[in-house]
Amino acid sequence: MRFLDTFFDGAVMAKYLPDLLSAIVTTLWLSAIIVVGGLALGLVLACLRTLGRWYLTLPIVAFADIGRALPPLVVILIFYFGLPGLGINLSGPMVLILVLGGVLAAFAEEIFWAGLTAVSKGQWEAGRATGLSFAQTLFEIALPQAIRMGIPPLVNRALAITKMTALGSVIGVKEILAVSSSAQSFSGSATPLTMAALAYLAIFLPVVILSRLLERRYAWAV
Amino acid sequence: MLEINQLEKSFGDTQVLTSIDLSVKPGELVFVIGPSGSGKSTMLRCCNRLEEPTSGSILLDGEHVTACHGAALDKMRLKIGMVFQGFHLYPHKSVLANVMLAQVKALKRSKPEAKARAMEMLEHVGLAHKADAMPSELSGGQQQRVAIARALALDPKVMLFDEPTSALDPELVGSVLKVMKQLRDEGMTMVVVSHEMDFAREAADRVVFMDGGVVVEAGTPEEIFGNPKSERLRAFLSRLHPSDA
Numbered sequence: 001m002r003f004l005d006t007f008f009d010g011a012v013m014a015k016y017l018p019d020l021l022s023a024i025v026t027t028l029w030l031s032a033i034i035v036v037g038g039l040a041l042g043l044v045l046a047c048l049r050t051l052g053r054w055y056l057t058l059p060i061v062a063f064a065d066i067g068r069a070l071p072p073l074v075v076i077l078i079f080y081f082g083l084p085g086l087g088i089n090l091s092g093p094m095v096l097i098l099v100l101g102g103v104l105a106a107f108a109e110e111i112f113w114a115g116l117t118a119v120s121k122g123q124w125e126a127g128r129a130t131g132l133s134f135a136q137t138l139f140e141i142a143l144p145q146a147i148r149m150g151i152p153p154l155v156n157r158a159l160a161i162t163k164m165t166a167l168g169s170v171i172g173v174k175e176i177l178a179v180s181s182s183a184q185s186f187s188g189s190a191t192p193l194t195m196a197a198l199a200y201l202a203i204f205l206p207v208v209i210l211s212r213l214l215e216r217r218y219a220w221a222v
Numbered sequence: 223m224l225e226i227n228q229l230e231k232s233f234g235d236t237q238v239l240t241s242i243d244l245s246v247k248p249g250e251l252v253f254v255i256g257p258s259g260s261g262k263s264t265m266l267r268c269c270n271r272l273e274e275p276t277s278g279s280i281l282l283d284g285e286h287v288t289a290c291h292g293a294a295l296d297k298m299r300l301k302i303g304m305v306f307q308g309f310h311l312y313p314h315k316s317v318l319a320n321v322m323l324a325q326v327k328a329l330k331r332s333k334p335e336a337k338a339r340a341m342e343m344l345e346h347v348g349l350a351h352k353a354d355a356m357p358s359e360l361s362g363g364q365q366q367r368v369a370i371a372r373a374l375a376l377d378p379k380v381m382l383f384d385e386p387t388s389a390l391d392p393e394l395v396g397s398v399l400k401v402m403k404q405l406r407d408e409g410m411t412m413v414v415v416s417h418e419m420d421f422a423r424e425a426a427d428r429v430v431f432m433d434g435g436v437v438v439e440a441g442t443p444e445e446i447f448g449n450p451k452s453e454r455l456r457a458f459l460s461r462l463h464p465s466d467a
Contacts, residue, residue, distance in 0.1 A: 120308075120310075122306060122308050122310040123310055123312065125272050125306065125310065126306065126310035126311075126312070126369075126372075127324075128272065128296075128299065129270055129272060129299055129302075129303075129304040129306075129373075130299070130300070130304075130323070130324035130328060130372065130373065130376060131296045131297065131299040131300035131324055131328035131329070131376065132296065132323070132324055132327055132328050133293070133296050133328075136327050136328070140323060140327060141312055141323075144314050145312075145313065145314055148314065
């Protein structure tokens with residue numbers, strides 16, 4: 001009974017459910033923007049890198065390496081507490097989107113790039129020899145293969161990044177962890193945290209399962 | 223039809239092709255032989271600029287292949303079909319989509335038109351029934367025939383074959399050579415780099431022997447195989463058929 005009272009207190013659940021539901025919505029739209037924006041930016045950067053111009057490659061590699069090396073929390077704190085000193089005031093959600101989207105883009109760029117370099121030179125030659133332009137060969141031949149190779153690591157990375165929306169709790173973003181941990185303080189019960197864990201499962205477990213289906217669908221024997 | 227003039231190619235300090243002259247007439251099948259590392263493939267790949275020649279010129283029907291850039295080069299490549307040792311079919315596309323892709327994207331044919339042409343070409347290489355298969359489901363010989371269909375569908379003026387049967391199991395070689403023979407009989411202009419000497423004897427109009435980046439000897443198959451003049455060609459042929467020597 002003590003276990004149930006601690007983690008599954010019905011009265012506490014009922015009280016904080018509306019708050020938590022709106023927090024779930026916040027987490028969802030933040031995650032959606034971060035994933036779509038981060039993957040799109042990573043894809044664009046990887047494509048630009050194929051052009052092989054040092055003035056493009058150098059900043060892209062620097063961005064990818066720094067983005068992957070820095071702990072996101074550090075950057076979030078710098079953006080949120082540091083930038084106002086320069087007169088740049090970004091809202092909590094905005095900081096979260098910029099930083100996590102940027103970090104995802106850094107990882108995604110590397111994953112797409114790894115996929116592109118794994119596509120054999122012969123594929124490029126076959127495309128170019130049949131009169132396709134560089135861009136057509138990239139988009140019709142190399143990129144589809146690179147993306148399929150990248151799906152498993154991309155899904156893992158996107159999941160890892162979206163879970164980091166919980167870092168929004170340190171800069172006042174009303175996402176799942178912030179709302180449930182303040183509810184925990186007010187109620188003195190761990191139940192809101194249980195609800196948070198369940199909410200995260202409800203959001204991410206279907207994504208994980210979906211990604212498995214996607215991997216199977218896109219797998220092809222070579 | 224295809225004219226190679228004073229073609230030179232070096233990779234860094236290594237000169238791989240020296241003053242290559244070769245003229246291919248319409249409907250002619252020119253067969254290029256020579257030891258590995260002799261520059262045969264490099265010469266072929268210079269013809270559609272997969273390799274950039276260091277100097278010299280290549281003309282197709284009087285048009286400078288070597289002077290083209292960007293979109294003009296892409297257009298020129300449509301007229302030059304190429305078949306690779308490693309097939310290089312697109313693994314994420316069906317056989318039909320492989321043969322349609324460049325027709326639609328580069329030749330700007332409508333999809334129905336491209337599909338009709340693709341089916342016609344697949345029929346031609348005996349693989350119309352595999353149109354919906356993925357490349358990985360085909361044998362090497364079938365993949366190479368699809369690659370030939372993919373090149374032919376663009377209505378090229380000349381076809382380049384870069385060791386088309388070297389990656390195939392011996393029992394699959396015949397099916398590819400049969401398609402090439404058939405192409406030759408239809409009057410396609412072809413340049414073939416290969417080690418299939420029996421095929422050269424049977425189907426080639428002219429055989430070119432390269433060694434060390436130069437054309438050492440050229441002539442009819444009878445001249446090259448029956449009466450080799452240069453010591454290097456004699457040595458090469460005797461290495462191929464030690465028992466005949």
